Every structure is written in structure tokens, then in C-alpha cells.
Amino acid sequence: MEKANSTSGLIRTKSDQLVETIAAALGAMRSSSPVSSGEAAATSGGGLESSGGLSRKSSRRLTAASPGRSGGGGVGKNTHIRKSRSAQMKFDVDDLNSGAALSRASSASLGFSFSFTGFTVPPDEISDMKSYSDEEIPEDLEAGRQKKKLQTEPTLPIYLKFTDVTYKVVLKGITSTVERDILNGITGCVDPGEVLALMGPSGSGKTTLLSLLGGRVRDPTHGGSITYNDQPYSKSLKSRIGFVTQDDVLFPHLTVKETLTYAARLRLPRRLTKEEKDQRATDVIYELGLESCQDTMIGGSFVRGVSGGERKRAGKTVITTIHQPSSRLFLKFDKLILLGKGSLLYFGRASEAMVYFASIGCSPLIAMNPAEFMLDLANGNVTDISVPSELEDKVQLMGNSRAETKNGKPTPAVVQEYLVEAYETKVAENEKKKLRTPLAVDEEIKSKICSSKREWGASWCEQYSILFWRGLKERRHDYFSWLRITQVLATATILGLLWWQSGSNNPNELQDQAGLLFFIAVFWGFFPVFTAIFTFPQERAMLSKERAADMYRLSAYFMARTTSDLPLDLILPVLFLLVVYFMAGLRMNVGSFFLTIVTVFLCIIAAQGLGLAIGATLMDLKRATTLASVTVMTFMLAGGFFVKNVPVFISWLRFLSFNYHTYKLLLKVQYQHISHSINGVKIDNGYKEIGVLVAMVIGYRFLAYLSLRRMKLH
Numbered sequence: 001m002e003k004a005n006s007t008s009g010l011i012r013t014k015s016d017q018l019v020e021t022i023a024a025a026l027g028a029m030r031s032s033s034p035v036s037s038g039e040a041a042a043t044s045g046g047g048l049e050s051s052g053g054l055s056r057k058s059s060r061r062l063t064a065a066s067p068g069r070s071g072g073g074g075v076g077k078n079t080h081i082r083k084s085r086s087a088q089m090k091f092d093v094d095d096l097n098s099g100a101a102l103s104r105a106s107s108a109s110l111g112f113s114f115s116f117t118g119f120t121v122p123p124d125e126i127s128d129m130k131s132y133s134d135e136e137i138p139e140d141l142e143a144g145r146q147k148k149k150l151q152t153e154p155t156l157p158i159y160l161k162f163t164d165v166t167y168k169v170v171l172k173g174i175t176s177t178v179e180r181d182i183l184n185g186i187t188g189c190v191d192p193g194e195v196l197a198l199m200g201p202s203g204s205g206k207t208t209l210l211s212l213l214g215g216r217v218r219d220p221t222h223g224g225s226i227t228y229n230d231q232p233y234s235k236s237l238k239s240r241i242g243f244v245t246q247d248d249v250l251f252p253h254l255t256v257k258e259t260l261t262y263a264a265r266l267r268l269p270r271r272l273t274k275e276e277k278d279q280r281a282t283d284v285i286y287e288l289g290l291e292s293c294q295d296t297m298i299g300g301s302f303v304r305g306v307s308g309g310e311r312k313r314a315g316k317t318v319i320t321t322i323h324q325p326s327s328r329l330f331l332k333f334d335k336l337i338l339l340g341k342g343s344l345l346y347f348g349r350a351s352e353a354m355v356y357f358a359s360i361g362c363s364p365l366i367a368m369n370p371a372e373f374m375l376d377l378a379n380g381n382v383t384d385i386s387v388p389s390e391l392e393d394k395v396q397l398m399g400n401s402r403a404e405t406k407n408g409k410p411t412p413a414v415v416q417e418y419l420v421e422a423y424e425t426k427v428a429e430n431e432k433k434k435l436r437t438p439l440a441v442d443e444e445i446k447s448k449i450c451s452s453k454r455e456w457g458a459s460w461c462e463q464y465s466i467l468f469w470r471g472l473k474e475r476r477h478d479y480f481s482w483l484r485i486t487q488v489l490a491t492a493t494i495l496g497l498l499w500w501q502s503g504s505n506n507p508n509e510l511q512d513q514a515g516l517l518f519f520i521a522v523f524w525g526f527f528p529v530f531t532a533i534f535t536f537p538q539e540r541a542m543l544s545k546e547r548a549a550d551m552y553r554l555s556a557y558f559m560a561r562t563t564s565d566l567p568l569d570l571i572l573p574v575l576f577l578l579v580v581y582f583m584a585g586l587r588m589n590v591g592s593f594f595l596t597i598v599t600v601f602l603c604i605i606a607a608q609g610l611g612l613a614i615g616a617t618l619m620d621l622k623r624a625t626t627l628a629s630v631t632v633m634t635f636m637l638a639g640g641f642f643v644k645n646v647p648v649f650i651s652w653l654r655f656l657s658f659n660y661h662t663y664k665l666l667l668k669v670q671y672q673h674i675s676h677s678i679n680g681v682k683i684d685n686g687y688k689e690i691g692v693l694v695a696m697v698i699g700y701r702f703l704a705y706l707s708l709r710r711m712k713l714h
């Protein structure tokens, strides 16, 4: 009993925290302009949605709450599942202007038809949700204007059925391996225009079920059947499913408008023109009341959500997890699934749930919100709940044993057992029978689900260009980072002063200059590796989210991401060499200067390739930086400056070193007219070095691409 109480206590605490978070966010937003925890619009699960209510999330990683997860947590192997918690509330114009409405952009109003959403505990005082019919146009009463009705694409209706869904994880210990059942045969269905709420105590399996239904866990360990319009999951569904996760990732440096516009351009059907897509994004901004903050950057943290009512207007199929809805909100749900320890305690119309529990002898003894009542039941906490005579008999029969707790009430395990059994015997078979009846839907609708053809919102070139510009915009601050420019210029100046007007007239002077050239080869081989390492691990969550929704091809993303930094990669070494070259008095002719720039540029993009490959392969910054530092150091040592008489068995190492090839090329550019060998390094025609560097530029990138291809989407 104590356990049960503490669980519901936890839920209440979350609710309280949420109220505080929202209050704080609203307060902050009224006075500030940057979009932070409450002011922006989201594209999640790859789409956009307008809504009539406000949703908010209070972020919590599933891993934090769910013991027994391995690594970063998740379901099955390494699959990460995060969950969204948001609150639905009625908001006023003030809230809108302050950006409170930003959290309502989710997955579908740009025409996507299937949404899985996570909601959090909506505080009773503020939660309310109005459901709209397709014909209704929500009126912004306080602003005294009628909101423009959002134009949306015709929605493909999706009837989702799931029968006997089971899921287990294999927990590998040091000595033994145990299988743990997470879901034990869950059956239910949800139709277009309906909202199905998943409820249950923490750890009851809501997120796991949500992820399975959303096609996010393609794991052979799940059993039972999940069909969409009577068809199994297919790739074509990817772009039709919006999946709003707890810590939805967005680019913090993009503005609200940019975020929505890029999402619209990538996700809306190809038959729409760019202008029409942009217009749709603008409509969503107005619909959400985000006009005042459309040009504000999203910032670090962000809240989002969706309104079930608005989704209904779009005819979408919605599944959401929710912890503790208010009575009013609870009654707005069409269907409800109540889970307890992975078992189904109730599936059916939300409005009939109380009647069902009364029919099996469980009713509240005090006035209680239905959601609270059901969570207490699912937790096995029957303190204020009447229990059927069967259970009472059990307590009496067993005295102080298994069935009884201190105050004469059955234990949570017994309550749970009773509820599962009651559902199995009274309802389950009937529901399964209903689900076996084939749907009376058009063959065309069915075939759309079956099609394994993916529908891209834009051609490869368009995807490339959208992602290229999005990348440039997102990183515009890094791009013109004065810190980076100062770092490069300061290093260049110090080098220029140390090698001030150095000559190449005698071996000593040559030796000195060779030292400078080697440093240049090391400097421009070192930094690019370490900056490139961050590229993919940092964007992993975004990439994973957008790829799971089939927003673009990986190759388009990869090309855009690896080329959008190139202009800066050229600007910085040019600035550097302009300072060093002339201060140090290197070979004064245009050709040599130009070739030096080209050589350094080749070195940079080869080194970047290595960084990208390491980052993409390991996807873990700590491990990646460790590996990179060892590699870069090895390449530097094998670079031909520090040690000349390398033992034969290890001499091959220098051919892997971009520092070595760059150094050789720089020596050639400077001294080919003076000598055939400088400082122990032979000067030849340089083709081999160029060839090797070009091979590194391409080869490392190819490796990075392959690693990304293998990356699991979640």
C-alpha cells in the first residue's frame, strides 16, 4: 500500500512541477523575447500541426524512470525511447503572445495523418480541451477575430488494430540471461478522428506500446499483430506517422519560422510548389498564434504538444500517453487503454471505463477524478476504492498472508491479478472478435499502406539545397565566430613574429622554415579533426528523428552537411596564410601562395574526413575524442619532421598521415627550385601526395556515410 501511495504521490508531484514550469515559462516569456522553454513551434515526427489547445512537456527521459535499461535506455537492444509529457490547456491571448502556444506544433496539420503523441499531466485548473468538428473554425474570442482555417492536405484515414501484442527484453547479467516481459498481450484499436489515451503507472509499458504502434521498434522480439488498415507496417507509413517524443530535438539557432518552413519544404508532398509549402508554414504560425515570435530563435529548450481537438478536425488517428488528465480532459478521449505492469486492465471507450470497473465491483468510495481512480487501481492501491466480495473473501481466507496488507486490503499484486483476469474473462475475447472482422475500407486506401515506395516531399537536389541552407543558417553563429577567427589570426601572428622574414639561403634557415611548414601541416590537420568529430554525434538525435519520418535521403543530408562548412574551411586558412606567409617571408610569387592555400585546403578536408568518420562510427564524443587524439598524435609523429630514420616495419605509418603528405607538398611548393631533398624529405612531382590526400577526402567520408547508414533510427 505504501508503494502505491508513493507512486501516486510521484504523479502528483510531476503535476505540480508542471504547473510551476508553465507558470515560470509564461512569466519569463512575457518579459523576454528569445524563445526558450515556451516559445516556438515544433516539427516533430516530421510534421507540423496546429491546434486549438496548448500542450506542454515536462521533459523526463525514460531511462531516468525505468530501471533495468541498458546504455542510454530504450526498448530492446539499443533502441532509445523517449516520451513526451505535455499538458493541454486552454490559453488566452496573452499566453499566445507570450509564446505559450508554441508547443502545439506536432505532426499532422501539414497533411500527415497519423500521430502518436505524448502528453503529460495537465494541471486540472488549466486543462481543458475543445474538440472541433471539421466545419468549425476556432474563434479567438479575446482578439475579437476569427482565426483563419488552416488548409490541410486530405488525410489518409488509418485504422490501427493491434492484437495480443507482447514484448520482452533480454537482460544479460554477468552469469545469467533473463527474459523480462514488458507487454503481455495487449489488444485494441483506434480509428481515424479518434484519440486513444494510454494510461497506467510509471513502468507499466505505455512508452513501449506507443513505440511499437508507431513502428519505432522493429524488433523481432515483439509478438502479436499490429495492422494499419488491415495491412502490416510498411515503409510508406514512415512519413505518415508523427511521433512526438519527450525531448523533441530542434535546431536551437533556427527561428520558429525557419523551423516550420524547412519542415514544410521537406515533408509536404512534392506536388505543392515551394511557395505553397512556405505559405502552409506561415498559416501554421498564424494558426498557432506565433506571429510575434516567428523570427525568434528557438533556443535550447522547447516545449511542444498537440491538441487532440485539432487533430480530430484533420481526421487523424491519435494515440497519446497521459499520466493524470483532469476529468474534463479524460472525457474528451474517445478510447482508453489502462495498463498495469504490462498487462491490459481496460480497453474501450473512455466514457464507459467507470461503468466497466463498477461492473467488476471496483468503484471509488470518495469523490475522485476518473483518471486518478484508474491509476490507483492500476497501482493496486484500493484504499479509497470498494473491492468486489471475491477479493474481500480472499483477504479473509488468507488472513495475514499473501493477499492482505496491514489495513485489511488486498495487496497490489492481488488487485492486479484480479483486474487482468476480469478483463480477460469479461471483455478481451469480445474485443478480439471485433478486431477479426475485416475493415470495410477502400482497396486503394489499403494499397497506399502496402506500398513500400517512400514518398519524398522533395527531390534529391531540393533536399540537398534545403538541408544545405538550413545547415548554414543553424551554424551561422559558429560560422562567423570571432573567437575562431581570433584564434586563427592570433596563431598566425605569433608564427609570423617567430619566423619573421625567415630566409631559405642556407641549410639552417631552410631547417627553420621547414619547421614552420611542418607546423602549418600539423595545425591544419589537427583542428579540423576535432571540430568534425562533433558533427554527427551532435546531430544524431535530429538525424534520427527526421530519418525515422523519412524527411530526406541520407545521402542528401550527408552531402549537405559535409559541404555546407566548406566555405568557412576555405576562408580561415586564407586569412591565416595571408598573415603567416608574408610575415614569415615565404616564397614570393602568386603561384606558390595559391598552391600553398590549395595544399592546406586539401589537408583540412582530408583531416575533416577522418573526424567525420570517427564521430559517425563511434557516435560518442568521449570515445571519439580519445581515438582522434591518439590518431592525430600518431600522424603528427609519423609526419616526417620529428623522426627521419623510422624502422622499416613501421615506416608505412607515414603514408597514412595527412600531415606527412601536406608537409611534403608544402616543401615542394617552397623549395622545388632549390633542392631535391629538404631536411631528409625527398621532393618529387607531388602527384602521389595529391592522390593520397584526395583518396583520404573521399574514403574517410565514405566510411562516415556507411556508419550513418548503419545507425539505428529511433
Ligand SMILES: Nc1ncnc2c1ncn2[C@@H]1O[C@H](COP(=O)(O)OP(=O)(O)OP(=O)(O)O)[C@@H](O)[C@H]1O
Residues within 6 Å of the ligand: 062, 065, 066, 067, 068, 069, 070, 073, 074, 075, 076, 077, 083, 169, 171, 182, 200, 201, 202, 203, 204, 205, 206, 207, 208, 209
Ligand atoms: N530495453 C529495456 N530493457 C530493460 N527494461 C526495459 C526496457 N524497455 C523497457 N523496460 C522496462 O519495461 C517497463 C515498461 O517501460 P515503459 O517505458 O514502456 O513504461 P512507461 O509506462 O512508459 O513508464 P513511464 O510512465 O515511467 O515513462 C519498465 O519497467 C522498464 O524498466
